[in-house]
Amino acid sequence: MSTIAQDLARWARAGRTVVHEADAKALLTRAGIPVPLRNPLSGACAVKLCSDRHPHKTEHGLVKLNVSVSEAPQIGSELGEIVPDGIVLIEAMVDDGVAEWIIGCRHDPTFGPIVVIGVGGILVELVDEATARLAPLDHEMARRAIESQRAVGLLRGLRGKRLGDLTALVDLVTTVSQFFAEHAAVIEQIEINPVIVRPDGLGAVAADALIVLRSTLTHG
Amino acid sequence: MRRLRISGRQALDAAAAPQSVAVIGASSNPLKLGHLVLKTLINSGYPGRIYAINPTATSVLGVVTHPSLVSVDGPVDVAVVIVPASQLMATLQECAATQVSLVVAITSGFAEAGNDGQQLQQELEAFLKTAPFRLLGPNCEGYVVPASNTFVTFSMMTHGLRPGPVGIVGQSGAITGTVAYRLRKTGVGIRALFSTGNETDLTAVEALEWFADDVETNTVICYLEQIREPDRFIAVARRLRGLKAIVVQMPGKGEATVDSVGTHTGAIAGDDRVIDGVFEELQIVRARDHSTAVDAAAALSLGRRLKGLKVGILSVAGGLAVEASDLFEGGGFQVPRFGDLLQQRIRSSLPYFAAVRNPVDLTGAAFSSPALFRELIELVVEGTTVDAVVVIVTFSQQAAFADEIMRAARATDKPVLVVWTAPESISPAPLAAFARESFPIFDAPLRAFTGLCAIARFSGLM
Secondary structure, eight states, X not given: OOOHHHHHHHHHHTTOOEEOHHHHHHXXXXXXXXXXXXXXXXXXXXXXXXXXXXXXXGGGTOEEEEEETTTHHHHHHHHHHHSTTOEEEEEEOOOOOSEEEEEEEEEETTTEEEEEEEEOGGGGGTOXXXXXXXXXXXXXXXXXXXXXXXXXXXXXXXXXXXXXXXXXXXXXXXXXXXXXXXXXXXEEEEEEEEEEEOBTTSOEEESSXXXXXXXXHHHO | OOOOOOOHHHHHHHHHSOSEEEEETOOSOTTSHHHHHHHHHHHTTOOSEEEEEOSSOSEETTEEEESSGGGOSSOOSEEEEOSOHHXXXXXXXXXXXXXXXXXXXXXXXXXXXXXXXXXXXXXHHHHHTTOSSEEEOSSOOEEEEGGGTEEEEOOGGGTTOOEEEEEEEESOHHHHHHHHHHHHHTTOOEEEEEEOTTOSSSOHHHHHHHHHHOTTOSEEEEEOSOOSOHHHHHHHHHHHTTTSEEEEEOOOXXXXXXXXXXXXXXXXXXXXXXXXXXXXXXXXXXXXXXXHHXXXXXXXXXXXXXXXXXXXXXXXXXXXXXXXXXXXXHTTOBOOOOOHHHHHHHHTTSOTTSBOSSSEEOOGGGGGOHHHHHHHHHHHHSTTSOSEEEEEEOOOSOHHHHHHHHHHHHTOSSOEEEEEOSOTTTSHHHHHHHHHTTOXXXXXXXXXXXXXXXXXXXXXXO
16 A cells, blocks of 8 residues: 555646545545544434535535435435546534634745644634744644634633533644655645534544645646 | 854854944045045944055055055954955955954945956855854944944944844945934943844844843844845744744734635734734744834833733823823723822822823822822732833923933833933933933833833833
């Protein structure tokens, strides 16, 4: 089996820029980043059609949520007709999220590889709060960055809501930042939006993910 | 045999206390920079040897001139160059043939001056890669080290700078000069000022590294339009985090990052927010303008850290106490009500109408006893009631007030910031006493607030 670095290098050589959600998640899983269960045997599913040409799936109607396990394959093949070269991704719905975060990685022209931590999901348009840090981050720095945000209140039982798994969010930020720093020569950007933070003790998962590779033409 | 190229640190070490300085392009025309540089050096009381280089004159400002650097008989540590841009390369060839450690190129007309200047700068950069000496500039205002009376600059803003613990480095000579002037107005002295100009060789980051290793320096102010060696900058900032304070004035463009894929990562954190985040991580104080940078550095020069955000305020005037309390409470600090016992102890030294809860209004009674300030500061810093003290004085003619306050400030590891609203003309003796000790004075509560915020950032609390 090839290593993560080999896969990334092979994709870059093939001229791939956008790495769609299914491939991005497979790679992130190998790096230790939790993602929703793929091809579940029961429960509600999310069905997505993944293609490098359509990084924004929702805008193209390529995402169907809360689909039953029995209907999922049929819906997958219907989506496949819209984008014939796409890959169908069927995942278990994460329905116990306490809050959503966005974790982004990119290259700053001055400071190099950075991580951006912000409130995600629908709040991203509303809450203008994002914290940038140098990649990689250790657990302490990641925790301090998240705790410096007002939005951390969402994980602390705001108005009787359940506590969110802050530790799992810290772990995820740390792991993503280390993964990015390690492969920053080939990766231009990573965006995990949203990270669904589940109740305390139940973890946090990357519900959507995108990797953008550095163009081999411009970066040699 | 060609000399080996020296390190930036060796060059700056030599420049900090040079045995001799050569002014290449010294001029008798008082309107020329070559005149001002020589005059500034002479007037600063520089104790080493001064060589004036001028191929046509026989003496300038009473200094016998030499036709060229190579005709000088003794070793030269620093050469400051004020010649037209077109002659700089020839001058540098000469410097390479001597033992010069640092060349200060005040000459302008390079990258900042169109296509011709760009080309000259490229030639210069190519030459400097292997030059035995190191170069500051070109297009810079020079450097200053007050402790050794070395003022190698034409900037009159540096006039009267005293030795102290603050390092200043910047890519804009106008800003470093203004920073130095304002810092002097707060009473704080400087370790050195380096104007790096176009940074064809030595960069602001290398100067920062020099300050990092210098035991006399406890705070560095940087004006950076761009960071040319970000990895080195990050490395030195990490090394100094929480140990030696760094204040950076760095403009952000406030732009979201251009992103072809249309992700949120660039949109929610543009370059300005990245600077904020990275500085927060590195516990660097970010200043939006040079006067904020000065207030931050003045407070940080005390060499104190904060363990928490509780502030005690001791004021001779009720109005200023309220103003300060409002600023600190509104800006993330607490001004906690003192406990009953502490209030009683404060009360016993003050008239019955004084306010003792915090903020403390000492009333005019304070002016009758310089020692009262020290006693009250000592009372308040005891235990864990507060993490910092702000002392507010309007005016006084007696140096004893300054001495007592400084005594109390030195005896505690908590920051004691002094607001003194009267100007020098009304309070000459106390303000001179503070300045002699390089003790910072803020002329308004807002400036002390800016300073305490900086100490909080340095301490990892903001």
